Amino acid sequence: MAEQTPMARYLGEFDRRRGPFGLLALPVADCAAADIERALQRRLEQVSRHPHARSPEADEVRLALHVAAAQLRDPGVRAELLQRYNTRAATPSPAGPEPVESDGLFEDIALRILVHSGGWNARSKRRLAAMAHVYGVDEAALERALRALARRDRATPHARGGRTGQPGTSARHTRPTAASARRGRRQRSYVAAIPAAAQRWILLALMVLLILSTLFMAVRVVSLWQHHTGRSDGQAADTVVIPPDMGRDPDEAMTRRDARSDPASDPTRSAADEPEVTEVPERTTAEVAEALRGAVKAVPDDPEAAMTEFERVVGEVSRRWTTIDSATLLAMHGDLVHLTHGAAARLPDQPGRIVEIIAAGDHAMVDTEAWPDAEELRRAVWTAGMLNRLRRQRSLPWRLVDALQDRMETMFPFGRVPGEDGFSTGGAAALEVMATRLIPPAGARPATDEVVTTWEAWLECLAALPEYGATAHQRRLLSTIETILVKGSDPALHESTRRVLLLLMARVDWTDDATAGPIVVQWFDRSDISTSDLTEITSWIVNRGQVPDTGMDMIVAPGITPDERFELRNRYAAAWNLATVSRDEDTATSWARQARDLLQPLPALAPERRLDQVVALARMNLAAHHIYRHTDALALEAMKSAGQPDSRGGGGSTTTIPATATAERLTAPGVPPDGQWALYYLTGGRGSVSRRAMLNQFPSDTAAIGPVDAEVLVQAACFGGSTETSVMAQRLVVRHGSSPAIMNGLLEIAPRLPRQRRVAAMIEDVTGRPLPGEDDPDWRLAVRRTLVEAL
Incomplete structure (x- = not known):
């Protein structure tokens, strides 16, 4: 049984003889733009549902779908395709599947790839190879398609000129064959795909680019030659510089781009003809x-x-x-x-x-x-x-x-x-x-x-x-x-x-207990990190990591059960002196139980004990934040601190640990605590120069951003005073847009966002979704909806 092509593997079997219509599962009929778009989305969703949707082959299939949709969106190309496939349907053909290259579909796609890639270059080579793999086109068929494209410019004037037979010409020149008719139809489709004016501009641009490139290369070769060798004009006459390969045949260009021909393989060259090649010496x-x-x-x-x-x-x-x-x-x-x-x-x-x-x-x-x-x-x-x-x-x-x-x-x-x-x-x-x-x-x-x-x-x-x-x-x-x-x-x-x-x-x-320990324990809590991944990690830690209190029984075995994985997670947490969790309840359940205890109605408290209770509840909010981010190890640390006794001797109060201790846990071990940058920014002066200097000090690691710093940054991006300060803050917001703290800051300020184009562009860059115009009455509502959807 023949191996399935990527197209059949991801899209199922379809009639390849119908070209882009068959690829998008559309009837061979005039289609509206909305129908084409819906068909494209259906096919893309079909690829996304495949188990290997994130593989390079899936990306190649998506590229093929977009190319087919682009063909059908062009009215001229669509009309030519309709004429071609309707004519073919009316003409009886022998049974059996028709190769892809026989109907010109792959040549159409190859031509579009060459045009959109700027001609014959490294990008077009890679895309052509990928598309050939998608369509199941072998090397021989790809070579024929490229040669057909190379001959097309010579054949097009005759195909479009409408030249009739002259007296004295033979029937061989006046009677078109079936093959020549098919070539003529293909040539007309390519002409329809690229307007004549565009062809002239493309040809002119290529000629100018070629001339300028040649002049630039000549000047550079001469200048570098003279500079590196230090020879006079007379001495330089015996030295040649080997230029890069240019104007090669496409078949030869498909090989490694840095390959050079071996002079020794040329039998016509003699030792006297060998030029002297000057190499630039490597300097210390x-x-x-x-x-x-x-x-x-x-x-x-x-x-x-x-x-x-x-x-x-x-x-x-x-x-x-x-x-x-x-x-x-x-x-x-x-x-x-x-x-x-x-x-x-x-x-x-x-x-x-x-x-x-x-x-x-x-x-x-x-x-x-x-x-x-x-x-x-x-x-x-x-x-x-x-x-x-x-x-x-x-x-x-x-x-x-x-x-x-x-x-x-x-x-x-x-x-x-x-x-x-x-x-x-x-x-x-x-x-x-x-x-x-x-x-x-x-x-x-x-x-x-x-x-x-x-x-x-x-x-x-x-x-x-x-x-x-x-x-x-x-x-x-x-x-x-x-x-x-x-x-x-x-x-x-x-x-x-x-x-x-x-x-x-x-x-x-x-x-390193402060850096490696919490992160590895978090990996046990994450469902997107597989058992095979943990096997590699724990094997290294036990055998070469030099972590105390670890043994061979702490290596994650293939097929481990969730309970066994949970137990190993606690053993590694104990090895790094981190908090452990009871197997009877997960972190979220433990958090809910502790939060209910803290929220029980209490008699009137002294002001300092009320403050302690508020601090404990704040720690629980911090723990909930870590549970949401799947960082259970840090959540347990925050919950543990929320339940500690009052170090000032306040009786039955909850906790009074230093604010910076848990603030560091809000970001990550080893980075400045959340709120420190915000404090410096708000107290460092109102001038635009000082504000921009503080923006330069904003944490560069997205994972190190806490909600306080994020909210102050968002405020600066939207109400930064000077234009330079606002633009600089907006760039930082876009750069760290994947941070939940940044998204939360944008949601907090969404009801009073200024209706400015720069602010709207910032929201669009962060969420990847378009927004309505700033004059829309429901603009702020649309912003909030977009932010929620992006989360």
């Missing part, structure tokens, strides 16, 4: 630092030479910054800042050029489809850190600052731009983004060794971040492990996931 770190200092001194007199050296130094530092000691790296960063200031002053009309030099290594952050190698990851993290340091330099020209900010927003979409300045903050934010993107895939590609190599570079970058504390380092490692446990594949079934987990767990200090 000391030589790079000295060249950087020389460029800083040379920029007032020769800015062009300084910029050339600037570009070379950035490339060298971004590739090897993890091997440079912290003191030298910080000094080099300082010189790069000085060089940026000098270049901005001498070349004020070229801010884009400066940014392009600094951000040349952002490929791994921008290209979300390709798997980055180790060097690309190092360069991306360094680029994010350096851009984050430079964008807060107040003495830089505003045009350069805007260009730096725009580049940061490109690297950190959806409002995730770091709220604080500094190289380490930007680098850590890049590592957080890349950790989600580098979750080991369940498929065969990339290979396991390649995945592990990239993650080793990720750990290397984390360890090399200067001025990044040990506690922040541990919390980042544990957060990344949790992300892989929740979103990654089963480590018992996929070797790449297991090896990445082992790699990360080897860097964690499991004996």
